[in-house]
Amino acid sequence: MSPADRPAPSPGLIAALRRVVGDDHVLAASSDLLVYECDAYTLEKHAPDAVVLPGSAAEVVEVVRLCAEAGVPIIPRGAGTSLSGAVLPSEGGVVIAPTRMTRVLSVDARNGRAMVEAGCVNAWITNAVRHLGLYYAPDPSSQSACTIGGNIGTNSGGPHTLKHGVTTNHVLGFELVLPDGTVAWLGTTADGGEEPGGLDLRGAAIGSEGMFGVVTRALVRLVPAPTAFKTLLGVFETVDDASRTVGEILKAGLVPGAIEMMDQLITRAVEQAYHFGFPLDAGAVLIVELEGHPDGVARQAGTVVALCRANGAREVRVAADERERLELWKCRKRAFGAIGRLSPNYLTQDGVVPRSRLPEIMRFVAAAAEETGLRIANVFHAGDGNLHPLVLYDERDPDQVRRALLASDRILGKCLELGGSVSGEHGIGAEKISFMSRQFSPDDLEAMLWLRLAFDPDQRCNPGKMFPSGKRCGDFVPRRQASA
Ligand SMILES: Cc1cc2nc3c(=O)[nH]c(=O)nc-3n(C[C@H](O)[C@H](O)[C@H](O)COP(=O)(O)OP(=O)(O)OC[C@H]3O[C@@H](n4cnc5c(N)ncnc54)[C@H](O)[C@@H]3O)c2cc1C
Known part of the structure; x- marks a missing residue:
């Protein structure tokens, strides 16, 4: 069924939903729906027709059943932090958010x-x-x-x-x-x-x-929970040195709990926001966390320090105590929150490359920034080869939007060329549909679609995500192709 053929929820359906979950837990006024028109991917927006906040599994069942009888699209939603438009109500419909079910x-x-x-x-x-x-x-x-x-x-x-x-x-x-x-x-x-x-x-x-x-x-x-941690901050002159070090740590046979990278742009913004004491002139910092038995982590920390230094680190700090460790993680995990200091909008990409290609892709990201004239900040899961280039733009300027899409397109295309993927953890959502035909063959896509159809024969559950449209997936014509 095409979007145009899908019915909107009737007043009768809204009334029935209210009877199931209570008046306060059905939102249908346009002002209430505004917050549900996108997730943390803000480039595309489309409001749902209604939002239902069930309080129990039994209520979810009843709500889903009523929407099925009416043939109305449903969109399961959590906190709406998706960075790929995974809860964009592309065709309207009823958002079902079990956010009162928190126990x-x-x-x-x-x-x-x-x-x-x-x-x-x-x-x-x-x-x-x-x-x-x-x-x-x-x-x-x-x-x-x-x-x-x-x-x-x-x-x-x-x-x-x-x-x-x-x-x-x-x-x-x-x-x-x-x-x-x-x-x-x-x-x-x-x-x-x-x-x-x-x-x-x-x-x-x-x-x-x-x-x-x-x-x-x-x-x-x-x-x-691990009995001991050693959390190190490696300070590097260049992204290249930091990228190379990631591979060296893993090649040495260590499996740290985490290896995260922040480049200069994001480190400066994070420092301004949270005042940890990050060096403002460093090209990049690595956060390396070792965890396990105290003797083991102490030995491994020595190896990590040596590898950082051998690869150009000018300084390696070890978190002095648990308080400092938690502070460091707070800064890393709230890094996206500091972006507001740099730009009104940002597009977060989520491509993956084999770890050995990290130096190459980071150079490519820098070149994409240069080519498009936009700033790109990087804070990401370096140990997994999972990039998060944050392409900074202003949505009020159509040309910046075009260039932000172009930069994303270039970077994700390069990830594929290097043998990686367009998503490590944020998913495809509405955002990266056009990349599916570049990453997968029509036969692969069709096999995935068949699996989806086994669960949702009408494609009524969170429509407009992941799968290219068209009779065969390969027929897909990108909705929003970045143009050079
Ligand atoms: C600042 C920031 C940092 C982030 N860091 C990370 C990170 O380090 N790693 C990472 O993986 N992601 C990260 N994300 C992305 C995002 O937080 C994750 O994808 C997260 O899992 C989304 O959870 P949510 O509750 O917000 O779900 P939503 O965004 O509401 O939904 C995400 C998807 O799950 C589906 N869904 C939600 N609830 C249900 C349900 N009850 N039943 C069925 N389907 C459901 C939705 O339909 C949608 O497809 C980050 C996002 C932000 C804004």
């Missing part, structure tokens, strides 16, 4: 598991189990806002992905309300039993960007 329902410390509601904020899981010496490992920089439902939607990672993996490695199972209102449990069963045999539908649904249904609760893995 940690149960903790099984012995087996390292917790059951949480979909609207539970990522960091709240660790807050709830810290006293048990446990934590939830995936740590997106947005973790004080983003929800477990959204993390499942985008298969989120974070600075510590390098050692601990991404969401799919830590969500054991979850309840999914399919687009027709049927309830399914995917993965390890809710009582903590073993994963059922057969196809790994849990794995297939993680990262499906809200197109397979609405997650209501999830069984997550808890892991023991």
